[in-house]
Amino acid sequence: MPRTEARWAWLLSDGGEPRNWMLLLAPLLGRHTDGWAGLGWGVVAAVFTAVLPTVILRFGEHRRYWGDRHVRRRQDRIVAAPGVMASVITGTVLLYELDAPVEVTALVTAMLAVLLALLVITFFWKVSVHSAVASGALTILATVFGPWSLVLAPVVVLIGCSRIRLRCHTAGQVGVGFLIGAAVGSSVFDLVRCWA
Structure with a gap:
């Protein structure tokens, strides 16, 4: 891959990391x-869904439990998952118990559901977490702010393409990630909001 193309692919991949979506979306x-007050709750949600998982992944990378923060090997993802899931589950429980705004709680619950679906698949096959979180975030944005949010769809597609270009995933793994994020994320988000 030409150096300029590789640079753009890495920029898109790093910019579209799951943590960045949650750092922006939860406070928004x-x-x-x-x-x-809701912004404060969003920051709390971002700590448990983005900041602490990043710390956990960096710690594992530093201790060489896995290769890098993207945890590219499927087997390594199974090792990394419990720490990340523990952080997201803790955040979800706290938001429910402390009566956080429903859209923040619904967002975190939806992303937890997406992660659980991805974890189940990871026992058998590698799927793109980047694509899943990006598409889940996009469908939630469209639910809350309306269809105009879909102008971000090309960004989500480019993030998926960057993962393919960097040979981190196949087109199938990215496509399945898109579908899981959109279907599971939006369904659970709507369900939680309806029940609240």
């Missing part, structure tokens, strides 16, 4: 739902 939904 919190602010939209409940003003400045």
